[in-house]
Structure formats: C-alpha cells, structure tokens
Amino acid sequence: MKSKRNPKKQIAVLGLTVAGMFGFAYALVPLYEIFCEITGFGGGTFEQAVIASDVKSGYIVSDGGNREVTVQFLADIGRGLPWEFRPTEKQMRVKVGEVHETRYYARNFANHSVTGQAVPSVTPAFGATSLQKVECFCFTEQTLDAGEEVVMPVLFYVDEDLRADVGTLTLSYSFFPVESAEVGVMNHATANMEHL
Amino acid sequence: MIAHADNIPSGRHPLVKFILRWLLTTNHKEIGTLYLSFSFLLFFIGGAFALTFRAELAQPGLQFMGADFYNQMVTLHGLVMVFGAVMPAFVGLANYMIPLQIGASDMALPRLNNFSFWIMPFAFGLLLSSLFMPGGAPDFGWTLYAPLSTTYGPPSTDFLILGGQLMGISSILGAINIIVTIFNLRAPGMTLMKMPMFVWTWLITAFLLIMAMPVLAGVVTMMLTDRHFGTSFFEASGGGDPLIFQHVFWFFGHPEVYIMILPGFGIASQIIPTFARKPLFGYASMVYATAAIAGLSFVVWGHHMFATGMPLATELWFMYATMLIAVPTGVKVFNWVATMWDGSMTFETPMLFALGFVVMFTIGGFSGLMLAVAPVDFQYHDTFFVVAHIHYVLYPGAIFATMAAVYYWIPKWTGNMYDERLGKIHFWTAVVALNLTFFPMHFVGLGGMPRRIADYALPFTGLNTFATAGAFLLGVTQVLFLYIIIKTVRGGPKATDQVWEGAEGLEWTLPSPLPLHTFETPPKVD
Numbered sequence: 001m002k003s004k005r006n007p008k009k010q011i012a013v014l015g016l017t018v019a020g021m022f023g024f025a026y027a028l029v030p031l032y033e034i035f036c037e038i039t040g041f042g043g044g045t046f047e048q049a050v051i052a053s054d055v056k057s058g059y060i061v062s063d064g065g066n067r068e069v070t071v072q073f074l075a076d077i078g079r080g081l082p083w084e085f086r087p088t089e090k091q092m093r094v095k096v097g098e099v100h101e102t103r104y105y106a107r108n109f110a111n112h113s114v115t116g117q118a119v120p121s122v123t124p125a126f127g128a129t130s131l132q133k134v135e136c137f138c139f140t141e142q143t144l145d146a147g148e149e150v151v152m153p154v155l156f157y158v159d160e161d162l163r164a165d166v167g168t169l170t171l172s173y174s175f176f177p178v179e180s181a182e183v184g185v186m187n188h189a190t191a192n193m194e195h196l
Numbered sequence: 197m198i199a200h201a202d203n204i205p206s207g208r209h210p211l212v213k214f215i216l217r218w219l220l221t222t223n224h225k226e227i228g229t230l231y232l233s234f235s236f237l238l239f240f241i242g243g244a245f246a247l248t249f250r251a252e253l254a255q256p257g258l259q260f261m262g263a264d265f266y267n268q269m270v271t272l273h274g275l276v277m278v279f280g281a282v283m284p285a286f287v288g289l290a291n292y293m294i295p296l297q298i299g300a301s302d303m304a305l306p307r308l309n310n311f312s313f314w315i316m317p318f319a320f321g322l323l324l325s326s327l328f329m330p331g332g333a334p335d336f337g338w339t340l341y342a343p344l345s346t347t348y349g350p351p352s353t354d355f356l357i358l359g360g361q362l363m364g365i366s367s368i369l370g371a372i373n374i375i376v377t378i379f380n381l382r383a384p385g386m387t388l389m390k391m392p393m394f395v396w397t398w399l400i401t402a403f404l405l406i407m408a409m410p411v412l413a414g415v416v417t418m419m420l421t422d423r424h425f426g427t428s429f430f431e432a433s434g435g436g437d438p439l440i441f442q443h444v445f446w447f448f449g450h451p452e453v454y455i456m457i458l459p460g461f462g463i464a465s466q467i468i469p470t471f472a473r474k475p476l477f478g479y480a481s482m483v484y485a486t487a488a489i490a491g492l493s494f495v496v497w498g499h500h501m502f503a504t505g506m507p508l509a510t511e512l513w514f515m516y517a518t519m520l521i522a523v524p525t526g527v528k529v530f531n532w533v534a535t536m537w538d539g540s541m542t543f544e545t546p547m548l549f550a551l552g553f554v555v556m557f558t559i560g561g562f563s564g565l566m567l568a569v570a571p572v573d574f575q576y577h578d579t580f581f582v583v584a585h586i587h588y589v590l591y592p593g594a595i596f597a598t599m600a601a602v603y604y605w606i607p608k609w610t611g612n613m614y615d616e617r618l619g620k621i622h623f624w625t626a627v628v629a630l631n632l633t634f635f636p637m638h639f640v641g642l643g644g645m646p647r648r649i650a651d652y653a654l655p656f657t658g659l660n661t662f663a664t665a666g667a668f669l670l671g672v673t674q675v676l677f678l679y680i681i682i683k684t685v686r687g688g689p690k691a692t693d694q695v696w697e698g699a700e701g702l703e704w705t706l707p708s709p710l711p712l713h714t715f716e717t718p719p720k721v722d
Contacts, residue, residue, distance in 0.1 A: 007304060011305075021407050022410035029429060032439075119432065119435075174432065
C-alpha cells in the first residue's frame, strides 16, 4: 500500500532528527554539569561561601553539636606546570560548623614566572556541597615568579548538613598551568570559577 | 535518470565499463553485493589484526611486538569489526533483501544509496592509513576514551576522527533510505504488521542509527576540537571533564550494540520458521520486544561506567534498567524455541547457524546479565570477562546471523545451491573454534586478567594458549566460508524459485537467480 505520507517530509523529519541528536550530544555537556551541580557528583566545589567579612579560624558558623570529622588534603600538579605543590598537613580533625584554616605550599622551580589555576574536588562526591571554602587560593589564578615559594591559606568549614554516615572528607586540589601571554596582567584577575 | 548497468554508454573498454557499472550503480542488489563484499574484505582485515595480537597472547611475555603495537592492533580490530565488518554486512543484507521482502522495485533513494556505499572505502582508507603513519595507529581502544585519545592520542587520531565522521554520514544516509523505503514502497496490502521480521528489525535498527550515530559524530567532533581548536570538553585544566566523554560515547555505544544485533534477531526469525516448517510463534510480541529493546538501549549506558564512582542511585537505575532488557530478549528466545516446538525440523546450514545463534547468543546474554549487576561488575570491569561477553554476543550473534543469512539467501541470489557438506563442516568447525577461543576468556577474566594488556601473569598461560589456537582455527573457517561462497557463485546444483520447502515471503516468488530488476509492478499481498 502506497503511504499517503509525503516522502520528502519524512526525509526532512529524519534529517532534523539527525541534526537534533548531533546537538543533543553537545547538550549532554552542560546537562552533565547541571547534574553534577545538583548532586555534587564529580566532587567539584566551586563557590566561595559568604558568611561574614573578615572571618578567622575558630569562627562558629553554626552549632555542629560537637560532631567531629576528619578532613584530608591532597595536591596534584597538572601536566606542564613546573611547580612543587603540597599540603602542609595531611589531615586534621575539625568540628562541624567551625571555620578552620590549613595551608598549601607551592614553589615555582622554573626560571620564569608561571601562572596556575587550582581546581578543587571533594570525595565523597555528596560531601562536596558540605565542605564550604571561605577563603581559597583556588578562587583566583596564582602567579609565581622564578623560584618563588608561597604558602597559601585555605579557610573552610564543614556544614552541619553533612550526611551522618560520613566521617572523612578528602579535599583535593589539582594545579593546572594557565596558558596566557599576559601572565602579569592575569595575576590579579579574578577567575570566574562558576564555569568550571 | 538512473545510471543502471544496462544504460552505461556502449563502445568503451570493458574494464572501464566494469568500473563504471559498480561505481555508478543505483541498483539495490548491486549495492547490496558491494556492501557485503566490502564487509567481508574488512572482516578479513579485522581478523588479521585479531590473529596478530592473539599470537602475542599465546605465551606470556612479549614475543612478536611491543605493547604499543599490540594496543594499535586491539584498537583497529575493534573499530574495523564493529564499523567495517558487522554494520556494512547488515546494511548490505538490508539493501539486498528489504525491497524484495516488501515487494518494492528498489530502494526509495537509489542515488543516495550509491553515495552511502562509496563513502565507506574512503572512511576506512583514512582509518587504516593510520597504520603507516609516524607515531603509529590509534592505540587507545575502540572506545576512544579521553584523555587517551585527546591529550595523549597519536597524530593519526585525526584520521580516525575524520574516518569516523564519514562512516557516520554513510550509516545515517543508509538508515534514512531504509526508513523511507519501508514507509513508502511496500506492496499493496502489506501492512506494517504483515512485514517480515527482518524488515521490522531493520526498521527499528534504522531508527537507532538515526538517533545514535549523530551522537558518535558529535563526540568525535568534540575530540577533534579538543585536540586542535582549544576547546576543553574533556580537559580538566580547561574546566572540562574526561568522564563526559564516557557518558556521551556510551550514550551512542549502547544503542550501537543493538544496531549490531537486532538485524540478527530478524534473520533468525526468518530462518527458524522456514526450517521448522511452522509460522513464527508470537509475531506481534517479536515486534514489540524488538521495539522495547531499542527503547531501553538509550537509558542503560551507565552500566559501562559502574566503576567511575557514580552515585548509588544512578548505579541502581542503570543496573535495573539493564536487567530489564533481559525480559524482551527472553520473549524473543522463547518465541524461537516455541516456533521449533513440534515443528518438522531439518538442519540445513542456514538453520544450523540460526540455532548456533540462539544458543550461543543466549550464553552472551547471560554473561551480560552478570555484568549488569553493579556490585560484582567491579570485579569483572576491564577484564577478559568483558571480552568474552562481547564476543559471545557479537560472534555467534551478529556474525553467525550474517552467515546464516548468506547461506539462506545465496541460492536465491546466484541461482546455485551452496555445497551442503562444506557448509556443515564450516558450521561445526566454527562452533568448536569460537568456543575454544572465547570460552576460556570467561575464566581468565574472572581470574583477574585485564583486557588490552600485551602481557599477562603466568597462571593464565594454558587458557590463553587454547584461545589462540581457537582463534587461528576460527581464521581458517573464514577462508573455508570464502571458498564456499566463490564456489556457489561460480556454479552448483540449480536452486528452485522457492529454494527451501518451508520458505514463505515475497522474495521466494521471484525466479532464481534473481533478475537485475524485480517487482517493477508491485505484487499483491493479501
């Protein structure tokens, strides 16, 4: 039976489906990021927690009811960054709801200045939204002159909404080189971390 | 209007005429023949790659090649077999048989059909040329995982990407052609629910192709722009995530595995009723089961990624959705068995291959169920158990189905019967060889032997030597198959029009061998 439908229209619809699926492959990238943002999947923690100005270690954000968790610190270097980068302490016990400070050490052993950007990640992934950073070198790009060494503070607290069965959070930073011709100009530029 | 073989201008050199005939043909039977021959050639090339790395795996240690070349062989074997052997073979059968089975004179878009085919040699020319390039061929596995394929891929990866895009265009155009043909060119009286199962499974496969291949084209394009144009889809330092590659790839990849098996379901559903001399049991449920499998194939991709640290809820979803696929697949296997129940069965070669398909594909289905169980998948992940599973669904699945189809329809195509004795020898050697090759892989996989590594621990030696012996025997059976085909094309006992006593369907009402043009006036179906 000859179909009453128009073959040209069918071909157009099928062609549009192909174009739509090609676009969908690209749409999966932002969709995945939205998924990660909602679930914390991937462990990305990109936002700066705003609680009060001039917060110091020991500031009580909320009452965590004496609950304590362990926070571990990791550091990694991305490909092509001639730096040494490590946490100054491997782990610490922290009171939930209280601001704590730790430090990361970095040294540029190249003979020229190099700019890097640190990307944070928290494991387990669903703990990512509970580990709030108040101050962090990862919020901006960092430029180190030849041979320069720095100690960079991280101010953070563990939110009381952390799931009860989690006793340990691991905070990891990967430092990636920033490919920029204008390293000096980029020094104080505030990187918008949200697109990460 | 259409450059048929019989209106190429006369008076040219016979060789020129021969080349022009095959280059310009728009006849579905000739294009089907081209597809089938091309896929058979690539089947041998992909098989040669497999034998190369199986030779290396015969003994522990490195005897014949370094790990680099081993990885290149594994990668090209996968890509060539999936995209160059299995898919074009099914497209070739579709081109040849769908117009005959629905009573159409040709495909709806014959020139597009010619174009779809002739893209393929260029696509695989690009891919295979990478073997001869500095830095070697792609070496990251057929799954092309980033960042192995982006940051660390050899320069020849770009040839793979462009070849992959061409191949995708070819498949998409072919699929559009098949859908439009089936929707518009069915003989009067052939409603959708009267179509032969091979046509039905191909209609659904074509929709899978339309939905999945553009996603593959998208992901390889992202690879290309990540490699050369400064994007960071899969580059963590630029804000991307390598895991996105796996999500996008497997969103294509899982429908892809059903693209490689659904036409095989259709072929088995044609052959088993013929040799059981009974109509197919549960025709409507077969159609719905195929559609259900196709629909589910788009929501289960995460079962390839259980070990990437997915949230528990996601793992549960992918686990249950994957196991759900066993239900429609079980319906199909049940229907095939019920078709044979109480039938007057005979066991000619096509039937043997179809039965081999049902039995051994089911084994592959069971190992698939094991892999679907998220908690235990962590043990099986990236081991030879996975290799055993994919080869049990693809070899007795896609390849046995294709061979069954060739034995089933070749008397119709050529007018000659194949050599039944050789066909049976082919089947039984292939069964022994493929089980010898792939069954031990279950055990070494469960024992912890990782896939895609050129060397292995000493305790795996015995089973690997068996597998290598099986692989070479399997290679020999392909040469026998080639010999049988050539022998049948050249001559043999004449086939009747109906060929098989129990065969039903429009294609068997045509003369054997088939004339170049058939059903120029549509038949009437009641």
